[in-house]
Amino acid sequence: MTSTPAEELAETLVELAAAMAEECDLDGFLRLLVNRSVHVLDVPAAGVFIVDHGVIASHESLLPVLGYDESPLLDCCRDGRAVAVPQFTAGSRWQAFTDGARRAGFASVHVLPLRRHAETVGALALFRDTEGTADARIAQAVADIAALCILQARALRRSEELAGQLQHALDSRVVIEQAKGVLAERLGLEMSAAFTALRNYARSHNARVAELASSIVDGKFDTNLLRS
Known part of the structure; x- marks a missing residue:
């Protein structure tokens, strides 16, 4: 039986929570996060940037793009707010980032903060090969549970x-x-x-x-x- 979007979202949130609780392996958790984001949010690629950790992407072609010093991911982390770029165009404030994303075959990006209350630990970037943005409510729900899992894992590690x-x-x-x-x-x-x-x-x-x-x-x- 095919799962409904709501069921897939619920399964994803449970899977993310269980993965971090069982293993506390941040790299493995982030890979699961980007892969599940691609599936449940119906985007061709996703990447995640974690403050003081680095980047993980579902496509290797995105890794250099996520690493630019100026990007919507860094702005999202700094401001704690979502950044939507529905179309990569010339004259962008993040020109190197948008040029790199276009060379990788993408046309737009929607970046969600991994945030819990006032603390932002990173950003989840959803790339599309067409113009537009992802479903903001569902995307932020995935980002919120991911942030909660990361912060709980860090708290547990500090306690240990x-x-x-x-x-x-x-x-x-x-x-x-x-x-x-x-x-x-x-x-x-x-x-x-x-x-x-x-x-x-x-x-x-x-x-x-x-x-x-x-x-x-x-x-x-x-x-x-x-x-x-």
Whole structure:
């Protein structure tokens, strides 16, 4: 049974959300985004530009076009508003971009912001080989769910990085405490004095306290070198 446009749109939104949730692979997600955009929005080609990441396109011929320093994609990212160019003509404000798109066989472009509230993370460009624009409501719906997925993935990645940093700090603290105990026993020091000796040796030898502590706990370091 053939799906209706509404069903295809719903399937696309669900597929995009699931892809980012399951893999958190931004490049793979963006390739899925441009390919599904071509299908559900009935355009011959699509490209996406992500701030601080780069470009992905459904056609290789579009990659150099998306990379121009002046383009409706960059204006869309900067202003957070859609940009429609229903006809590529001479005298365009983005002449290099429009000339490159025309050489690639396209006649118009509709650029939608990948935006969530006040934050714009990129832009989705829908290229047509005829004059005109894409269905703005459907196109923006696809762009909105894509932006939400990207921002959630970034938030998750930052959370995981923070958790990793906290765990590393905790692990380092445990090893340092163990090393202090070793030094206190072997050198006859108070725990505070043991830490002072550990820290001073690390500083004077341009070493990390946690790494030195680990060597002491593992028995790889001669603790007599810390005797004052």
